Amino acid sequence: MSIWEYANPVKFLRLTDKLLPPLAILSIVTLIIGLVWGFFFTPDDFRQGSTVKIIYLHVPAALMAINAWLMMLVASLVWIVRRHHVSALAARAAGPVGAVMTIIALATGAIWGQPMWGTWWAWDPRLTSFLILFLFYLGYIALWEAIEDSDTAADLTSILCLVGSVFAVLSRYAVNFWNQGLHQGASVMRAGAIAGDTEERVSNVFAIPLFVSMAGFFLLFLTLVLLRTRTEIRSRRIKALLAKERAA
Numbered sequence: 001m002s003i004w005e006y007a008n009p010v011k012f013l014r015l016t017d018k019l020l021p022p023l024a025i026l027s028i029v030t031l032i033i034g035l036v037w038g039f040f041f042t043p044d045d046f047r048q049g050s051t052v053k054i055i056y057l058h059v060p061a062a063l064m065a066i067n068a069w070l071m072m073l074v075a076s077l078v079w080i081v082r083r084h085h086v087s088a089l090a091a092r093a094a095g096p097v098g099a100v101m102t103i104i105a106l107a108t109g110a111i112w113g114q115p116m117w118g119t120w121w122a123w124d125p126r127l128t129s130f131l132i133l134f135l136f137y138l139g140y141i142a143l144w145e146a147i148e149d150s151d152t153a154a155d156l157t158s159i160l161c162l163v164g165s166v167f168a169v170l171s172r173y174a175v176n177f178w179n180q181g182l183h184q185g186a187s188v189m190r191a192g193a194i195a196g197d198t199e200e201r202v203s204n205v206f207a208i209p210l211f212v213s214m215a216g217f218f219l220l221f222l223t224l225v226l227l228r229t230r231t232e233i234r235s236r237r238i239k240a241l242l243a244k245e246r247a248a
Helices: 003-007 009-040 050-082 085-117 125-146 150-177 204-247
Strands: none
Touching: 003 009, 003 085, 009 050, 009 085, 009 204, 050 085, 050 125, 050 150, 050 204, 085 125, 085 150, 085 204, 125 150
8 A cells, every 4th residue: 555545535535434433532531731831830930930831832732833844845845746736735724724823833932932032022033034934934835725716725825835935944943053142052852862961951740741731732743634635625525516617
């Protein structure tokens, strides 16, 4: 059995019919466990107090905002190379979900940053690249809506996705590229932790529920993308049937 079999819309719909119910339940349960554990059963930080608990929303949302775009990039490349419509529709389905994740990350980052940095916003390299990524999300969604021919829209949005991937990478590694800025370096998973360096690494008290929240966000993203892809496939079928009726 090849993975490319599921590029067939009928097989994709059959597979997701079976996958979606348990996946949706698992995502909700994991997300609830991670957030409740993080917000109600972890101590306040000795520097940031209870404000630190916004990490359980901010970090998973930011991670998924970046990875959603990278998933769109992979799906767009599959469309360009193999012309599988399901991959193009999956990329389209992920766009609004990734945009919402980006909004959550920007909003929670501002709420977290205000008491820590004394400002709601700063033109920090990571913040700036993240804002630009959000604008690319809006442009991607608008481009799909603006072009009537779906294949042409898939081609142009795939090109836009390739360009926007630069800012997805910058959003993730901006702290490594530029030393200046308010954001700290990686503190959840870093090479120094292997050697026993815990000075800037998140304590396990905070890290374990954070990983659970990250898993919950990932599963929720996967559930929503599969659900929206199914909707896009059916919407495409309806448009094709309407076009045939008009031509008849």
